[in-house]
Amino acid sequence: MVKALTIFGGTGDLTFRKLLPALYNGSVSGAESADYQILIIGRRDYSTEQYRELARGWVQKFSRLPYQDAAFSRFAARIEYYRMDFSEASAYAALDAFYAARGIGEHIFYLAVAPRFFGIIAEGLASVNGAPQGKVILEKPFGENLAAAKALNARLEAIFTPGRIYRIDHYLGKEMVRNIETIRFSNPLFTNLWDARFIECVQITASEDVGVESRGGYYEEAGALKDMVQNHLFQILSIVAMERPYEFNGADMHAEQLRVLRALRPVGQEPIRDTLLLGQYEGYQQENLVDPHSRTETYAALRLFIDNDRWRGAPFYIRTGKKLQKREMEVAVIFRRPRPDVARNVLIIKIQPTEGVYLQFNIQKPGDTEEITQAKMDFCQSCLLENRINTPEAYERLLGACIRGERFWFSQWDQIETGWQYIEQLREAYRAERLPLVNYAPGVSGPKEADFLLARFGHAWFDDD
Missing domain, CATH: 3.30.360.10 (Dihydrodipicolinate Reductase; domain 2)
Structure with a gap:
């Protein structure tokens, strides 16, 4: 069974400055995250090769471990870019087919997007085969206020069980x-x-x-x-x-x-x-x-x-x-x-x-x-x-903790x-x-x-x- 880490918001600052360098470091050091294919979801019109070249520059600038061409080539081979408007419910049927064609059956979803999209993405993933049995990582802030946070939490827990939701605090x-x-x-x-x-x-x-x-x-x-x-x-x-x-x-x-x-x-x-x-x-x-x-x-x-x-x-x-x-x-x-x-x-x-x-x-x-x-x-x-x-660094540790199911280092x-x-x-x-x-x-x-x-x-x- 192929394992995949899918990053929604893969063309944003968080992904470029923190997540890609953390995943590169994990690849070089042999961390658990190195076992995952990396699917980058964004709205921009990039090919996978174009995205990998963008990632190279950010890894060179922000990775903890020294950049090496051979190490990056091995890391980049795991990256695939997928253009998608994740706010459109109809787009998730094609995403389901994409996963099925590659034999992907174990999921971690990283929502590196604004909080207003959390519920929309979760509801879209509810229709993707195997997705609700995966894990989802959420960035702060969690809602705009207490009422919004409660409503959002209810939407998420209706799709992913509470034990599969990881609210990251780096x-x-x-x-x-x-x-x-x-x-x-x-x-x-x-x-x-x-x-x-x-x-x-x-x-x-x-x-x-x-x-x-x-x-x-x-x-x-x-x-x-x-x-x-x-x-x-x-x-x-x-x-x-x-x-x-x-x-x-x-x-x-x-x-x-x-x-x-x-x-x-x-x-x-x-x-x-x-x-x-x-x-x-x-x-x-x-x-x-x-x-x-x-x-x-x-x-x-x-x-x-x-x-x-x-x-x-x-x-x-x-x-x-x-x-x-x-x-x-x-x-x-x-x-x-x-x-x-x-x-x-x-x-x-x-x-x-x-x-x-x-x-x-x-x-x-x-x-x-x-x-x-x-x-x-x-x-x-x-x-x-x-x-x-x-x-x-923090994001390396927390990605590994999520994979291992160690929940203490995440906000409840x-x-x-x-x-x-x-x-x-x-x-x-x-x-x-x-x-x-x-x-x-x-x-x-x-x-x-x-x-x-x-x-x-x-x-x-x-x-x-």
């Missing part, structure tokens, strides 16, 4: 996100101190130094809360805060993550001005495909609490934004002071672009003195050449639903209070109002520079 494939559980649960140094008795606050930062670039139309519908917080950053928060699973398998870990999200302090118990700040970078309204009077946020800062026995009273601060000082994603765990005259211990889990762990702790200053100073240990995992070459519907509910309640409360969308200049670390949000409670954003 942050869950990043090396150091996967490492959080190891750092937490394999080091008594941290395991025994991982609660509000010893931790003063946790800070999760995801900043970008670029603006919306060519994605203005998408971003107008999304904004920072939907684009980053509701999915990526809530996933990371839940991994940082979850209880130790009974077993380290997908079901148990997912259950613990969900308990964290459901334990978030309900919106309204804290003043919304002490919970959420939204901002927009100067010049956003002049970006391509952006409303010149747009009220879409490009920055969000949140102060959240998890009301369970482990975390009660310790705030979780989240910040994310575009066109900031630097590209950076990290989790900062700020420990409580042992006494007022010494600095806090700090653990930083660096996710991107640098991958590694930073630890700041107190020692006595050398010499005949009792003065205390800070020692800093900084392990840069991504600085090691062999790691840069040999460590699979109940997590998505819980996140949507919380974010919509936050946004509605912000609007009801008529709180401002603050402006900030490109190249800064964030709006000054985000600093004030923490300062009101005796905290500050940690900067390991």
Whole structure:
């Protein structure tokens, strides 16, 4: 039986920059994805040979492993381009015949398209022999709002059973996100101190130094809360805060993550001005495909609490934004002071672009003195050449996880639903209070109002520079 990975949206940016390089790397390294024929579906008038030449340039530019002509030729031989208007229901009969002629009987479908097409494609595939028994991978965002997400989920689950739907969150494939559980649960140094008795606050930062670039139309519908917080950053928060699973398998870990999200302090118990700040970078309204009077946020800062026995009273601060000082994603765990005259211990889990762990702790200053100073240990995992070459990237890992049926590294519907509910309640409360969308200049670390949000409670954003 021939196995096929079909990519809808095969002429888009995601396919060129991420999926094709990931599949090439898998081909070279002998990953599970190398066993699959690759069917590219797009609306443009390409022949298979023309598409393979396009793919060559993107692989040369973005693949993790060095480009080699012979390796690419072997990889490209598995690629076939199929021109199709996937929004037309009548087109799926010909696709069914295409699969049958090639003996394809095992399917993975990757929907690298806008969310409005998810239901249309799924309903078209319902008429394709064997397709509903395959697996389907969906890109975020999953719906435009909670109501749309629920309706879309119902349409998908009516065709593909829930266990065949893989909602990809590429942050869950990043090396150091996967490492959080190891750092937490394999080091008594941290395991025994991982609660509000010893931790003063946790800070999760995801900043970008670029603006919306060519994605203005998408971003107008999304904004920072939907684009980053509701999915990526809530996933990371839940991994940082979850209880130790009974077993380290997908079901148990997912259950613990969900308990964290459901334990978030309900919106309204804290003043919304002490919970959420939204901002927009100067010049956003002049970006391509952006409303010149747009009220879409490009920055969000949140102060959240998890009301369970482990975390009660310790705030979780989240910040994310575009066109900031630097590209950076990290989790900062700020420990409580042992006494007022010494600095806090700090653990930083660096996710991107640098991958590694930073630890700041107190020692006595050398010499005949009792003065205390800070020692800093900084392990840069991504600085090691062999790691840069040999460590699979997020999309490589997640494609392999889907093939193996490992569901933990994918977002589950109940997590998505819980996140949507919380974010919509936050946004509605912000609007009801008529709180401002603050402006900030490109190249800064964030709006000054985000600093004030923490300062009101005796905290500050940690900067390991």
